[in-house]
Amino acid sequence: MTKKENNYCVIMAGGIGSRFWPFSREEKPKQFLDFFGTGRSLLQMTVDRFRPIVPIENMFIVTNIAYKQIILEQIPDLQEGQILCEPARRNTAPCIAYATAHIRALCLQRAYGYTKANKGFTKDGKLTVGSEGSQLPGYLDIDWTKPEMQANIVVAASDHLILEEEKFRETIVKAFDFVSEHKAICTLGMQPTRPETGYGYIQFLKSTKDECAMYEGIYPVKTFTEKPNLEMAKVFLQSGDFLWNSGIFVWNLQTISEAFRYLLPEVADRFREGELLMGTQEEENFIEQIFPKCPNISIDYGIMEKADNVFVIPSSFGWSDLGTWGSLYELSAKDANSNVSLHSEAHFYEAKGNIVVLEKGKKAIIQGVEDMIIAEEGGKLLVCKKSEEQRIKQFVSEL
Amino acid sequence: MTKKENNYCVIMAGGIGSRFWPFSREEKPKQFLDFFGTGRSLLQMTVDRFRPIVPIENMFIVTNIAYKQIILEQIPDLQEGQILCEPARRNTAPCIAYATAHIRALCLQRAYGYTKANKGFTKDGKLTVGSEGSQLPGYLDIDWTKPEMQANIVVAASDHLILEEEKFRETIVKAFDFVSEHKAICTLGMQPTRPETGYGYIQFLKSTKDECAMYEGIYPVKTFTEKPNLEMAKVFLQSGDFLWNSGIFVWNLQTISEAFRYLLPEVADRFREGELLMGTQEEENFIEQIFPKCPNISIDYGIMEKADNVFVIPSSFGWSDLGTWGSLYELSAKDANSNVSLHSEAHFYEAKGNIVVLEKGKKAIIQGVEDMIIAEEGGKLLVCKKSEEQRIKQFVSEL
Numbered sequence: 151m152t153k154k155e156n157n158y159c160v161i162m163a164g165g166i167g168s169r170f171w172p173f174s175r176e177e178k179p180k181q182f183l184d185f186f187g188t189g190r191s192l193l194q195m196t197v198d199r200f201r202p203i204v205p206i207e208n209m210f211i212v213t214n215i216a217y218k219q220i221i222l223e224q225i226p227d228l229q230e231g232q233i234l235c236e237p238a239r240r241n242t243a244p245c246i247a248y249a250t251a252h253i254r255a256l257c258l259q260r261a262y263g264y265t266k267a268n269k270g271f272t273k274d275g276k277l278t279v280g281s282e283g284s285q286l287p288g289y290l291d292i293d294w295t296k297p298e299m300q301a302n303i304v305v306a307a308s309d310h311l312i313l314e315e316e317k318f319r320e321t322i323v324k325a326f327d328f329v330s331e332h333k334a335i336c337t338l339g340m341q342p343t344r345p346e347t348g349y350g351y352i353q354f355l356k357s358t359k360d361e362c363a364m365y366e367g368i369y370p371v372k373t374f375t376e377k378p379n380l381e382m383a384k385v386f387l388q389s390g391d392f393l394w395n396s397g398i399f400v401w402n403l404q405t406i407s408e409a410f411r412y413l414l415p416e417v418a419d420r421f422r423e424g425e426l427l428m429g430t431q432e433e434e435n436f437i438e439q440i441f442p443k444c445p446n447i448s449i450d451y452g453i454m455e456k457a458d459n460v461f462v463i464p465s466s467f468g469w470s471d472l473g474t475w476g477s478l479y480e481l482s483a484k485d486a487n488s489n490v491s492l493h494s495e496a497h498f499y500e501a502k503g504n505i506v507v508l509e510k511g512k513k514a515i516i517q518g519v520e521d522m523i524i525a526e527e528g529g530k531l532l533v534c535k536k537s538e539e540q541r542i543k544q545f546v547s548e549l
Numbered sequence: 550m551t552k553k554e555n556n557y558c559v560i561m562a563g564g565i566g567s568r569f570w571p572f573s574r575e576e577k578p579k580q581f582l583d584f585f586g587t588g589r590s591l592l593q594m595t596v597d598r599f600r601p602i603v604p605i606e607n608m609f610i611v612t613n614i615a616y617k618q619i620i621l622e623q624i625p626d627l628q629e630g631q632i633l634c635e636p637a638r639r640n641t642a643p644c645i646a647y648a649t650a651h652i653r654a655l656c657l658q659r660a661y662g663y664t665k666a667n668k669g670f671t672k673d674g675k676l677t678v679g680s681e682g683s684q685l686p687g688y689l690d691i692d693w694t695k696p697e698m699q700a701n702i703v704v705a706a707s708d709h710l711i712l713e714e715e716k717f718r719e720t721i722v723k724a725f726d727f728v729s730e731h732k733a734i735c736t737l738g739m740q741p742t743r744p745e746t747g748y749g750y751i752q753f754l755k756s757t758k759d760e761c762a763m764y765e766g767i768y769p770v771k772t773f774t775e776k777p778n779l780e781m782a783k784v785f786l787q788s789g790d791f792l793w794n795s796g797i798f799v800w801n802l803q804t805i806s807e808a809f810r811y812l813l814p815e816v817a818d819r820f821r822e823g824e825l826l827m828g829t830q831e832e833e834n835f836i837e838q839i840f841p842k843c844p845n846i847s848i849d850y851g852i853m854e855k856a857d858n859v860f861v862i863p864s865s866f867g868w869s870d871l872g873t874w875g876s877l878y879e880l881s882a883k884d885a886n887s888n889v890s891l892h893s894e895a896h897f898y899e900a901k902g903n904i905v906v907l908e909k910g911k912k913a914i915i916q917g918v919e920d921m922i923i924a925e926e927g928g929k930l931l932v933c934k935k936s937e938e939q940r941i942k943q944f945v946s947e948l
Contacts, residue, residue, distance in 0.1 A: 513948060518937060529910060530913070531907060534917060538899075
């Protein structure tokens with residue numbers, strides 16, 4: 151059982167949420183919205199979900215500078231330094247590399263007494279730390295057995311829905327235990343319940359590798375696949391060997407550091423340049439310099455698909471990435487004609503299969519439409535077939 | 550040519566406009582709305598339309614007490630006494646009878662010096678007026694030749710659209726001239742441009758009666774007909790003998806007084822009871838007593854269909870009763886796919902034949918719908934097939 155103080159989480163909150171326009175807009179994307187009218191935003195629910203297993207000071211939120219203020223308002227017990235701002239949108243690999251570098255600096259500070267006041271280089275190029283003879287090791291000289299260097303990290307999106315939170319935490323704790331003992335990259339795969347074409351899939355091997363022999367329910371990953379067409383999704387569902395890729399990853403600081411170093415050096419090298427600046431006042435300036443130079447690449451493509459030590463925990467705790475109106479529709483309570491009405495009071499006549507999301511307290515009369523998205527927020531109205539929702543981004547860009 | 554000071558108008562503004570929900574609502578029905586974003590409400594446009602031919606002090610607006618304040622705000626040069634409040638909804642005949650009684654009292658005051666201070670009865674039941682020997686005549690003893698008793702009255706709705714206002718006024722002036730010289734009930738019939746099933750029709754005789762021999766373009770009415778079905782409406786359109794019933798009437802005070810007396814005594818008698826109270830502080834109280842006792846009856850059914858002195862002026866000045874979303878749709882500018890967007894910016898994709906009316910400044914993306922009404926106002930949204938708009942009233946009552 152890992153110690154809570156060694157657990158970290160990285161919450162990715164940089165999405166601009168254009169797919170849920172107009173309910174979610176660039177000024178206030180969906181992670182900051184009270185999506186289900188519960189009084190808590192998706193981000194707040196995400197942070198709260200981790201509180202019992204990760205100390206608040208070990209939580210980091212990676213986002214755009216534009217959202218820093220709203221995050222500080224929504225999570226008031228977060229320090230400003232725990233919000234890591236991306237100066238450009240570069241997909242998940244650079245985002246996670248940044249958070250990893252930041253956590254690494256923090257662990258080094260804790261392990262080696264390294265602070266912004268006493269950093270320095272020795273003549274032979276090794277990093278030294280001055281005042282009381284403490285010494286910051288070079289990249290390969292870190293003593294990973296030091297207790298402060300034991301950092302188990304979970305990476306998750308800020309805008310997903312998880313219904314069974316206790317089951318979720320049990321799964322994460324199991325993964326923490328696993329990655330603290332093995333150099334494994336662990337991912338959570340969701341048991342599919344329908345032939346969803348909006349998700350990537352993970353194929354896993356039911357025979358176990360040595361590493362997870364003693365861990366029931368943890369399996370080696372065979373392949374990651376892109377979003378399938380419907381026919382393929384049906385085959386995936388029937389085979390029983392495929393899980394939905396949730397984008398929730400668990401690993402140890404050392405493991406992910408090495409994975410970046412060996413599998414994605416074009417990203418890792420950027421961050422090495424300023425290793426000593428991380429956690430200091432110069433971090434922001436440094437990130438502004440190197441981050442935009444990182445390639446635009448996803449963690450799935452850059453690490454997961456290439457690594458040979460990737461494992462998956464088949465899970466089911468009522469997860470949705472809330473990535474589409476369709477997924478929100480699927481999740482929501484429906485009336486006798488399969489209509490969904492969120493936040494507001496909608497009356498339906500000769501209408502079925504619609505999802506209506508209006509500003510709180512609004513009323514609607516909906517007659518004679520089928521399988522439509524009808525959403526209104528902040529003076530913007532959307533009426534669109536559910537089957538055409540992938541075009542909403544384009545529509546909005548034309549507005 | 551009649552004198553402007555002898556011209557009066559009665560504007561009916563009591564409608565609750567539930568058919569245009571949610572754009573028009575009981576708190577603020579359509580006559581008070583800036584329907585086309587011109588900066589003037591339909592009522593203001595109606596009053597302005599009459600200003601060149603009717604003195605403002607001869608204009609009367611019949612409405613519900615709930616709308617008195619908004620009318621005073623919208624027409625600031627109107628005196629409070631020019632707003633006649635109906636204590637109950639009793640269709641157009643009692644409404645017009647009330648306005649007629651009020652104008653009659655006003656003319657009597659002007660002709661006979663009758664004021665609230667000096668009213669009284671003589672012993673033989675004749676009405677007398679005291680202070681300076683002036684005398685209010687009994688019902689049949691009015692000297693209609695007195696100049697002050699020459700009142701030519703146009704009755705019109707407050708919520709119709711008229712595009713060619715100068716042409717409209719020319720027609721009204723022609724009707725004023727006609728009714729000032731003849732005991733004629735004159736109505737304006739619109740040249741039909743389509744087989745509309747939402748309007749009543751007027752069949753007219755192309756041979757002229759004596760009364761209108763010298764008035765080119767004024768014809769005796771043969772029949773009034775109810776709203777036809779589509780087949781019948783097509784026959785009407787082809788025959789050339791049918792006009793749309795605009796609900797715009799022109800008559801002389803004496804003529805309409807006598808018509809009520811002989812054709813609708815159950816209404817006329819109610820108002821006779823308090824003849825002396827009209828135009829005094831007691832008018833309001835009297836109306837509250839007798840108005841609810843009046844039968845619920847339309848002027849068409851109660852007077853027009855029964856009278857033998859009804860004439861029609863075939864007219865075309867771009868008129869619409871704006872009674873339906875369909876008529877608003879017909880009137881409005883359309884894009885290449887026959888979509889109408891009012892007040893707001895709507896972007897259409899695979900959408901045709903829709904009418905979108907949102908609050909000013911709002912934006913919308915509309916995809917994949919056809920022939921729909923999409924309207925939003927004050928936190929209420931309507932999505933409804935154009936063909937089902939007659940059910941909107943019912944939907945709203947269920948809300």
